[in-house]
Amino acid sequence: MKAEFEKYLTMVERYLKPLPTSERVDIVKEIKGSILEMEQEDLSEEEILQRLGEPKDLAKAYLGDLLIKESDFSFTRVLTICAFYSVAGFSGMFVIPILGIVAPVFIVTGVLSVLCMAVKLTDHIFHLGLPYMENIGVFSINGVSVMNPFGEFLAALVIGAVLCFLGQGAWKLLKFYCIKVGKTKKDLSI
Amino acid sequence: MNLDKWKSQIARGTLEYCILLMLRQKTCYGYEILQELNKYTMLASTESTVYPLLRRLLKENYLEAFWKDSVEGLPPRKYYSLTSLGEEYVTLMSEEWEKLLQAIISLKGEDQ
Numbered sequence: 001m002k003a004e005f006e007k008y009l010t011m012v013e014r015y016l017k018p019l020p021t022s023e024r025v026d027i028v029k030e031i032k033g034s035i036l037e038m039e040q041e042d043l044s045e046e047e048i049l050q051r052l053g054e055p056k057d058l059a060k061a062y063l064g065d066l067l068i069k070e071s072d073f074s075f076t077r078v079l080t081i082c083a084f085y086s087v088a089g090f091s092g093m094f095v096i097p098i099l100g101i102v103a104p105v106f107i108v109t110g111v112l113s114v115l116c117m118a119v120k121l122t123d124h125i126f127h128l129g130l131p132y133m134e135n136i137g138v139f140s141i142n143g144v145s146v147m148n149p150f151g152e153f154l155a156a157l158v159i160g161a162v163l164c165f166l167g168q169g170a171w172k173l174l175k176f177y178c179i180k181v182g183k184t185k186k187d188l189s190i
Numbered sequence: 191m192n193l194d195k196w197k198s199q200i201a202r203g204t205l206e207y208c209i210l211l212m213l214r215q216k217t218c219y220g221y222e223i224l225q226e227l228n229k230y231t232m233l234a235s236t237e238s239t240v241y242p243l244l245r246r247l248l249k250e251n252y253l254e255a256f257w258k259d260s261v262e263g264l265p266p267r268k269y270y271s272l273t274s275l276g277e278e279y280v281t282l283m284s285e286e287w288e289k290l291l292q293a294i295i296s297l298k299g300e301d302q
Binding site (some may be wrong): 026027029030031032033034036037039040051052053058061062065 | 218220221224236237238239241242245257263264265266267268
């Protein structure tokens, strides 16, 4: 038998991991039989591999109806589940609340800082004399701005954009984290 | 029109019955079943559908299997045959199949 097929069978066997060894050996032996019969019929390597499909899909076809019955207790499975929930639970305890707060707060402050500076700039241009304007400012020493309101507005635009960008990044990271955890859980079929 | 989809649904639904019918005639090995099925375009299947199906039928005790050495140069083959439960099962399936055929005939309006 060609090395290509040996490799294929090894892959199938690897994907059949959830099954007991005896069953795995039996399945691989039967598939090997099929390959050899096809070789005898002078089918090309490509034809045989195409007919068998991807090793993963072939293994999945076997696991499909067996996994439901495979609910029996196994030590490695318990360890896997424990490991998964420890990591997911512990990391989630920090990652979800931190990112969950950071994302909206950054975006809101980003927008607010630009709005505030816009108000201050309007006040400056039209001499409206609005109260509390001295409290708004990008760079101020002892309540005195070191920049003029135009410069401050530009600086606020930049800072606002950066904050929004960071907030959006945090949001994406949070989504990515949740999807990843969900996917891992599914892959482990817990 | 998506006739292929309908055809594959029919094939999927009847494959189990077809394999049991085949095994009622005689004991077959896995690859032989595949070859036999591939004689009929509607039933043409690959390892990934038939082998897991055979496995399930074994688990459900409709079939029994044994490995047997084959001719020289070929690997041992796994032969499948019906158990008495399998016989019963396929008989009941045949009854249902007849009902379905009758229903189709009368729906066509050809049952004079």
